[in-house]
Amino acid sequence: MSPKWKETIKEKARLLRKQGYSYGQLTKELKVPKSTLHEWIRGVKRPAKFSRLDRIRWIKEIQPLGAQGNKRKREKIVSQIIKEAKNEVSKIQINHETRKAILSLLYWAEGTKVRGALQFANTDPKLILLFINLLRQCYKLDESKFRIRLHLHYYHKVKEIKAYWSKLLSIPTNQFEKIYRKSRSKEKKFRRNYGGICFVKYYNVYLKEKIVQYGYALGEKIAGKVHVPVA
Structure with a gap:
């Protein structure tokens, strides 16, 4: 040149x-x-105005492309993790003792330990269904002792939600207790969910104690004894 x-x-x-x-x-x-x-x-x-325009263009056009790329990358990684998890779980032999162990640890984490009936609560329908299925598989139950209590927000459709939980858990609606409706709050923000909070109750104190003590014993076998100071 x-x-x-x-x-x-x-x-x-x-x-x-x-x-x-x-x-x-x-x-x-x-x-x-x-x-x-x-x-x-x-x-x-x-000229300074063009620097500002570049910034605006980056926010509108370039930045979303980077976010989309990161999202695709993340989805690909999560998809691989799900695939690996399912593959590993497919190799596990789930017997009666395995079910009792899962049930007891699940109840230890989310169930009521104070005096009274067995009670397990959560917002996740999959977790509630897992709990009640394990309970039915591990112990001989009287289905009439089940009670369901729902805590719903103002936006929930009561009839629709009751029908949903009744069908999912195979418990008739006449075994549902009075629904608690939380009034709308202007200050407090919350994450919407479809089914509210579902409380599964089973009126047998001794069964609750069996499940709790099984969990405690299992935890002690795995992690050893732990001294918890009294407040």
Whole structure:
């Protein structure tokens, strides 16, 4: 390339820079590497308004593309984790003792330990169904001793929600207790869910004690005895 031609490109680069062209735009327009452009237009200030426009364009166009890329990457990783988890679980032999162990630890985490009936509560229908299925599989039950209590927000449709839980848990609606409705709060924010909070009750204190003590014994076998100070 001749020195005159090179000087012509330099001048054009400086002119375009003054008109607001970014380094990326200059590279595309002049087919010149950014490192070379940097030497040519050093000291040539780009109008401030174009810097602001670049920022706005980045927020509107470029940033979402990066977020979409990260989302796809994350979804791919999670998909692989799910696949691996299902593969590992498929190899586990789930017998009666395994079910009792899972049930007891589940109740230890989410169930009521104070005096009274067995009571397990959660907002996740999958977890509630897992608990009640394990309970039925591990112990001989009197189905008439089940009671369901629902805590719902103002936006829940009571009849629809009752029918949903009744069908899911195979418990008739005449075994549902009075529903607690939480009034709308202007200050407190909360995450909406479909089914509210479901409390599963089973009126047998001794069964509750069996499940709790099984969990405690299992925890002690795995982690050893733990001294818990009394407040």
